[in-house]
Amino acid sequence: MQTTQEFLFPFPPYPIQNQFMEKLYICLENGNLGIFESPTGTGKSMSIICGALKWLIDYEELQKSQLTAAISVLDEKIEKCVNSSDNWLSVQTKQIELNSERQALKTKLNNILQYERNKNLLVETAKNINNKKKSYHKIKTDYIKHKVSENDLSFDDSHLEDENIEAELLLEDIVHYSDGSENENEEGNIYENTKIFFCSRTHSQLSQFIGELKKSPYLKNVSVITLASRQSYCINKNIRRLKHLNLINEQCLQLQKKKTTVKHEKDVKKKKVTTNCPFMPGNQDWLIGETLAHIQDVEEIAQKGENLETCPYYASRNAIPHGQLILVPYNTILHKNTRISSGIVLKKNILIIDEAHNLLEAIERMHSVMVTGRHLLHCYNQLLQYQKRFQMNFSAKSVLSLSQLSFCLKKLFTIFGATTKSNPNDSIDTKVSSKLYKIEEFEVTTEIDTVNIFDLLKFIKNSRLSHKLQAFVEQYGNNVKLHKNDTEISGVTQFLNSIKNKGLESDVSQSLTDKVPNEEQSNNPLISVVSFLECLQNRCSDGRILVVPGSTIGQSFIKFLLLNPAAHFHDIVQDARAVILAGGTMAPMNEFTEQLFIAAGAAPDRIVTFSCDHVIPQENIICNIITHGPTGIEFEFNFQNRQNTKLIDELGRALLNICNIVPAGIVVFLPSYNFEELVYKHLDKSGILKKISSKKCVFREPKLTSQVNEILEQYALCINKPQSPQNGSLLFSVVGGKLSEGLNFSDNLGRCIIVVGMPYPNIKSLELQEKMKYLNKNVKPDAGQNFYENSCMKAVNQCIGRAVRHINDYSTVILFDKRYCQKTKALPHWIQRTVIIHNTFGSMIGSVAKFFAKKKKLSQ
Template identity: 40%
Template sequence: MHNMDVGGDSEAPVTFPFPFPPYPIQEQFMGELYRVLEAGKVGIFESPTGTGKSLSLICGSLSWLRDFEEKRRQEEALVLAAEETEDNEEKKTDGASSSVTEPDWITQFVQKKEEMDIKNRIKEDQLRRKKREEKLEQMRRNVQLKFASKRKREDDDETVRLLKLSQQILSPEGDGGPILEQGEEELVLAEYESDEETKKGVQLDDEDDFEEEHVTKIYYCSRTHSQLSQFVHELQKSPFRKETKLVSLGSRQNMCVNEDVRRLGSVQLINDRCMEMQKNKHDKKSEEPEGKKKRGGRLTCPFYAYDQMQFLREEILVEVKDIEQLVSQAREVKACPYYASRYAIPAAQLVVLPYQMLLHDFTRRASGIKLKDQVVIIDEAHNLIDTITGMYSSQVTGAQLCQAFSQLAQYMERYRSRLKAKNLMYIKQILFLLEKFVVALGGNVKQNPNFQKVSQPGTTLKSINDFLFYSQVDNINLFKVHRYCTKSMIGRKLFGFTEKFGGTAVIIPAKEAPKSGGLQQFLQNLNQKSQGEGAADGLQENGPARSASPLMQIESFLFALTNANKDGRVLVQLQGTVAQSSLKFLMLNPAVHFAQVLKDCRSVIIAGGTMQPVADFKQQLLAAAGLQPDRIVEFSCGHVIPPENILPIVLCNGPTNQQLEFTYEKRGLPDTMDETGRILTNLCNVVPGGLVCFFPSYEYERLILDRWEKSGLLKRLAAKKKIFQEPKKASQVDQVLSDYSRCIKLSGQSPGPLTGALLFSVVGGKMSEGINFSDDLGRCVVMVGMPYPNIRSPELQEKMSYLDHTLPKTNGVSPGKVLIENLCMKAVNQSIGRAIRHRGDFATILLLDHRYSRPTVLGKLPQWIRSSTEVKQSFGAAYASIRKFFQIKKTAAAPS
């Protein structure tokens, strides 16, 4: 283990344990990270892939946490020692002369305001602990009384239920409603109490009032499950592996060990079924055996057992585990890893979790995550703005709206006599909203949406308030409706209802809705409709689908409409039929949702391999959230590779001296496409191994490859390097990469006409992120043109307009135009960074377009690429540099 001392802003030197002697850039990274955490600032950290970023984050942040905890321990020990000394002095001076004085160091200590604050804080902590202990003891004393009261209440409820059932048997058509099948009872909504009817701030259950104290911790989040596992494995190899209490959080879909729930498939359905079973568990009698059905057919989960989960919680904190290891152990001890991991959060020092769980406010609170005075590290954050925007955006189709209306209308008619007034009121409000939303799309919920043609196709943008007035739903309180949907779990009930009765998605006019006249009549009506117009609806193909009820998707759209009017827009998209048309909420201001994270946390670190250009983060995410510039720290380190191992070139002209400009107007010209083909043909003569060519779009890739096939150029390329193309399906990516890698390896081992392979890919596609073209897999990366986003997109135009009205100009350029260029360069940086993956790697990067030579564009390349970039006006000069580059590498690699 290597220890490295770095002088920082703190009084004592900082020691960073590291598994091996760190590179200088890793030392700089950890030192700056430590200083940012100590100062409580927000840092934007850029460290290229291959530079050991994960280890630097681990060792830098955990070193700070170790020192922070040690300082607190020393402060508390000092306060306790002072109190003990004071007590002793009081005893000594009791009844004696008042001239006896305290030691000087205590007098000085008591006089210092900062240390008095520490003393007060510790006393408050002790008082809180005492109150919690008293509360816990009171709960223990009352537990038998509570159970007795609960049993009496359940017995009374059972008596009432049996009386109602006897009335139904005697009079099936009476007020009691239809006789329900076994298991159908759980489909009926429980009595709903709004927040206004319950005492705000008062827990209904004493046990919810007891909460474990959260220690100071670091929340580390990344995009994917595999990236989180990789981070945990890095920690397991680090010097902190034994002393760190780590908990890995994941979704129920990743962590559930109940096979009956897992097979539901849909994330939403798994979540809802789990919460329902958990609720049943809390309601069930203590003497009922595990895993058995409750009265009425309600299921409980055998893995949701307090003792087993507490045992698993302790196991989680004892040893560092990733999610796979945690789930495996959970199966052994028959405990729920999803809830056990959440119980472990308060005592954990490092919490590893996916983006959505931390950045989405509702999910964060539901997971028991408290950010107050904690540290958050967001890794792989180059798409952070888009991620937050996507989380709070939502879209629903006309087909979903009509399907939800039909299902909910049938549900209400089936259980009308069993539903309380509040439930009926809210269901009618939801039906009203669905009907008006369909009208906004030019349709009618009482007709088949697939057969309703749209009269005037097009997209209309509206503010939230304008859309609510346009839809005539401005008199509905969407906050209350969304709260009702969440608490009543009506989406889950509705799915269970449609699943039980065949999952049909028929459109039933109100006058033809089935009456509550018994189950057989209801099923008969339902089957007749499904065989008639329902079969042609196209809303439900190949039998009942195991997917979430459309109402679940609509709930997120309703929640989106509760955003502030200035922060979002609604796109009314009319195309083809009403079923194909849609309503889309576009979140324009992600900062409003990130602001709470910045406000609560002690420090936030936004890290990534390629963070350039950082202006977007500073303006759209940090400044827009109210963060002061002096709290923002930028850090960008170079690459571990020596400068001579990379050759980035901006090429302005092709082999026939034609200027390279891939604008939308010029890139489709035959001369432009032919010139591009000549460049690749020449490169294949000098580039060994793999050559990866990125096109700006799938459309342009198809256009240019068709041109090359007709001209015979594709055949000439294939004679030099075997050609591979990015697959259309994500599931085929691994196979293509495997074949591509095998081809390069074989061509390097045996002499022949082929000198490797050529891979055609697309910027922003399946191979532009997360795929490593290390060593011979990517000796040259070619970027054809500048991949600007589609400026004609209504969403992008609205985003540009929003920024133009809310942000100042940059060097005289409007924020909207800056956004377009930044989006382009972000995509470029992600793609070209695929080639260099470790210290010994080497590659060339060729940017085909004279516009890359502009200083504003060059300035947005990563620093480690920008410092080595050469601008070549002629292809001859670029070709000579590339040939010389590979000749030198070949000579260096040859045995002496």
């Protein structure tokens, strides 16, 4: 298939957009692994949409035309063969061969045409949805009335309640559950069209992409499916209340395995979650047709599912065979088990990963798991209660597997010096220090190498133990007693009593909450334990185990660190027709080629790269590196100088001067949350913050994600409607924080981007040191140091990328640290051309003042 110069586009594309689309088209056609860099604000999303979808439509048309042409050629050959005067036997033989070949091609063509007819039929179903909805609601209302009358006639079976609940809690041996529904439509031998899977980090970024799709020329030409987790799509309130994704998944599957009879309905009502989901199957075709007919985001699909009273999660999955462009978040694609359970097949399909600048780190985070001492102790004691309650009902296999799990848990928390009688609040010997283990070394040290982890995990999955344990704690939390004697209780029994309240959410339980950052508080600790045990299945060379003792056993944790992200990217590289990594700042690209593609087994000649300049003219951006403050104090915000109050005072004076000359919005990025808090409090105490506030409304990056939109709205309001004598806003943010990626500070929202210091990761971190050692050994001798340097500059470049968002935008970038003088080549190419190094603060102020004076004059 030949590439074409003409791409459909909603407006005349920039030259760099044409270049991007042409390179992308060729990359998809040749089955390459591409790394595409297009600065933020250059229309990257629209270039991806128009380049990739043009290739897909061309490819589909080419398939049909090639089959039609091949069939026509065979028809001519068959006709010549029939009219041939050759020996009748050879003519017959030749004719049979040609007919057989023609039939195979005709079958392929018919399958494609049937696929298109099926999709069109679903879309037509969606168009007639209003009339069908009315009849559906009438049928459903009559059905409910009929069930109510049946209930009135049913006998009192309340004495069966305990028996039925206990049966629900018993382990299920051997049964294998698939992540699917009994009521899912079996499509049979459906034609498998070539699909494009577009992947971004968050649902909000996918929503932005959908917004671009709706503006594109392909709005009505392409079937778009948006996939999401049950957590996002589930419309069953009883399931949604579980909150934890694993529990939602398990309960959803369980509801579909159960069928309720009239006899048991009263018992069903008394349970906390019904035994059959009212939204499955529903009329899935209606929602599938709606999804195929109109491009919609997650919220829109969930709302339509609720209106149609059918499950959006399964409708989106069932729609995959009919889709051409499938939108998915990172986790769904990059995590193999999730990918398989979601019905995603990458074989011969296209994968495009947007916002891929942190892809390596994302894969590492996704496959790195932490389990705390609190998790281990809670899980052990929940399991102990469960075994005590039902030990007479378990099979020999279940007893053995439960004993093995208990053994593993005991061995894991003994690495902190804990015992079965320990409490999460018990202190730990302060002499114990953090330690890194290789996987085999850790298993030998803890003695869990004597257990077959693979078989144990299979038992936990097939028996649905985590769900059973969750239900057990909710049902019997207040009633379980392990000891009949009335002697004074202590140790493990005292701890057991502390977690017996329903849902483990009592005051005692809350007091045991760990202070480990970002730990998800769950009353089902087995989920975390299982995730950690699954990590032990990795190759020994690909990961490490970090053991970190806290001040108490509960605050201590064990963490699996993935060092080789390529181990989880190998199948993707091997299966997909083409893989495209796209981002605003992908430099240094050799990280992706060496640590991801080549390490995953790709041939070097299959890898292609593309990088383009920015669309904004050079006079619309200026980058200043400043080495000294207003009074001549040298700017070097390294770790040793972070507590230097004179340096912070100098920073405050510099910000005040900048506020006097920069209009509208200023965003100040600081290296860490701790340093941001230190700077803010010191400037507030010294009175400099008050002086800044007379010129700009001062805002701080919120600690909660839920507060981000509110702060941004207030920030924008003070810029668009300033109260005299103020002339805009100043926002303190954190490099790598909530505001440094994915947000737009366009036009007046970001007339100046300031980065204070260089955000190097903590070199003393055991995790970082081990990662650097791994890279030095497995990539090249200096790969570790390069990784350390790149980690800093990639974060800085992301902050800089917030500055200009379209061709007519303009902004200034100011880098506060003398060390940037040696890092100019690590800055984005489009910013390098405007870099000016200032050794005096006055020259920098003059440069910035001149820049804005010129822009003000042009706007008049």
